[in-house]
Amino acid sequence: MGSFVSNKRPVTESGRLLYQHAKQMINQLDYVKTEIAALEGGLMGTLAIGVATSCAKYLHEMIHAYRQHYPDVFIKMYKGDSAYLEQLLLTEEIELAFMLQPADLTNYDVIRLKQEPFVVVMPTSWHQQLATPAISLQQVNKYPLLMLGAMDGFSIHENILNFFSLKNLTPNIVLECKDIFTLLNFVVEKIGVAILPQSEIHDVFANQLQAVAIKDVTSVTKPSIITLKYATPSRRARFFMDVVAAILMEKYLEVNN
Numbered sequence: 001m002g003s004f005v006s007n008k009r010p011v012t013e014s015g016r017l018l019y020q021h022a023k024q025m026i027n028q029l030d031y032v033k034t035e036i037a038a039l040e041g042g043l044m045g046t047l048a049i050g051v052a053t054s055c056a057k058y059l060h061e062m063i064h065a066y067r068q069h070y071p072d073v074f075i076k077m078y079k080g081d082s083a084y085l086e087q088l089l090l091t092e093e094i095e096l097a098f099m100l101q102p103a104d105l106t107n108y109d110v111i112r113l114k115q116e117p118f119v120v121v122m123p124t125s126w127h128q129q130l131a132t133p134a135i136s137l138q139q140v141n142k143y144p145l146l147m148l149g150a151m152d153g154f155s156i157h158e159n160i161l162n163f164f165s166l167k168n169l170t171p172n173i174v175l176e177c178k179d180i181f182t183l184l185n186f187v188v189e190k191i192g193v194a195i196l197p198q199s200e201i202h203d204v205f206a207n208q209l210q211a212v213a214i215k216d217v218t219s220v221t222k223p224s225i226i227t228l229k230y231a232t233p234s235r236r237a238r239f240f241m242d243v244v245a246a247i248l249m250e251k252y253l254e255v256n257n
Contacts, residue, residue, distance in 0.1 A: 047236040050078040050085035050097035053180045055223045057199055058113055059098055066243045073236050081178060083151035089228055095237040100156070100197075101222040109227045111244070115220040116197040118160070119211040123190050127210035134213040137167050144192030145171045149178035156221065160195050163217050184209065197221040 051059050056079075063075065078088055082099040089097055090107070101110060120140055141164065150157035164171045174192055177183045180200050187194050188208045199221075201211050225244065227233060233241075 044072045045234070045236055046074045046076050047234070047240060048076045048078065048094040049240075050080070050088050050094040050099065052080065052082045052085055052097070052099040052223075053200055055098035055100070055113070055199070058223065062240075062244055066240050069243060070236070070239060081151055081180075086226075089226060092228070092231055095231070095233055096225055096227045096240070099224065099226055101224040102226070107229055109229050111225040111241075113223040113225065115222055116199045117220055118163075118195055118214060118217050119198045119201075120193050120214055121184065121187050121196055121201060121209055121211055122193040123187060124208055124210050126190070126193070127212060130212065134215045136215045137163055137169055137217065140193065140195070140214070141169050141171060143172070144174040146183055146186050146192045146194040147171075147173050147176040148180065148183060148194070148196060149176050151178065156197070159219055163195070163214075163219070167216065197223075199223065 049059075066073070066075075078085065078094055080088075082097075082102070085094070085097040085099045086102060088094045098113075101112065102108065120135055122143070126143075147160065148156055161171070175183075175186060177186070180196065183194055183196075184201070184205055186192070188205060195214070197220075198211055201209060225241070227237070227241075
C-alpha cells in the first residue's frame with residue numbers, strides 16, 4: 001500500500017526524492033545563514049594583527065583574553081619592525097598593530113601602552129665588571145656600539161645618536177642592523193653593546209645578556225596599538241580592542257594618556 005500525505009494524495013518515489021533534496025537544501029541554507037551571521041557578528045573569520053618585537057610582551061595576555069571570548073576567530077600574525085607594520089596598515093593587510101608610535105599620527109588612532117626606557121644591553125660577563133647598577137653615556141662610549149638601523153618615520157636611531165651628541169660624545173659604532181634579534185646575538189658574541197628599549201630584551205638571552213639603566217638618558221619609547229583612522233574596522237577588530245580596554249587597561253595603559 002502506497003504512502004499518503006495529509007491530503008490523501010500518494011507520494012511518488014520522485015516526489016519523495018525531491019522532498020529529501022529540498023529538506024537538505026533548507027538545512028544547508030540555514031547553516032549558511034548562521035555562518036554569515038557569525039562572520040558579520042565578529043564571531044568567526046580572520047583577524048590580522050601586526051606586532052613589532054618591542055611590543056611583543058604586551059600581546060600574549062591580550063590574545064589569551066580575546067581567545068577566551070571569541071575562540072572561533074582565526075588570528076593571523078605579522079611580525080616585523082614598526083616601519084614594515086606601518087606599510088601593512090596603510091595597505092590594510094592588517095587591521096591593527098602593536099608597534100612603536102610613528103612620528104606622524106595624521107592617519108592613525110593610537111592607544112598608548114606603558115612607556116619603555118632605553119637601556120644598555122651587554123654580555124653578562126661585561127656586566128659583572130661594573131661596580132654600579134647604572135651606567136653613564138661616557139662609560140658606554142668606552143665600548144664598541146652596535147646600532148639599531150634607522151627606520152623611515154621612526155626616531156629611535158636618531159634619538160640614540162642625539163643622546164651622545166648632547167654630551168659632546170662620538171659613539172664608536174662598529175655595526176648597524178635593523179633586526180633586533182640578530183643585534184642581540186652579536187652582543188652575546190661580545191662584538192659590542194647596544195642601546196635599546198628595555199622591552200626589546202628577549203627572555204631567550206636571559207642568562208647571557210644584562211640590561212643596564214643609563215644615568216643620563218631620560219627619553220623613552222612609546223609602544224602603542226595603532227589603527228587607521230579612515231578604515232572601517234571589522235567587528236573582530238572592534239571586539240579585540242574592547243577586550244584590550246576592558247581587561248588589560250589597568251596593567252598596560254598609561255594613566256595619563
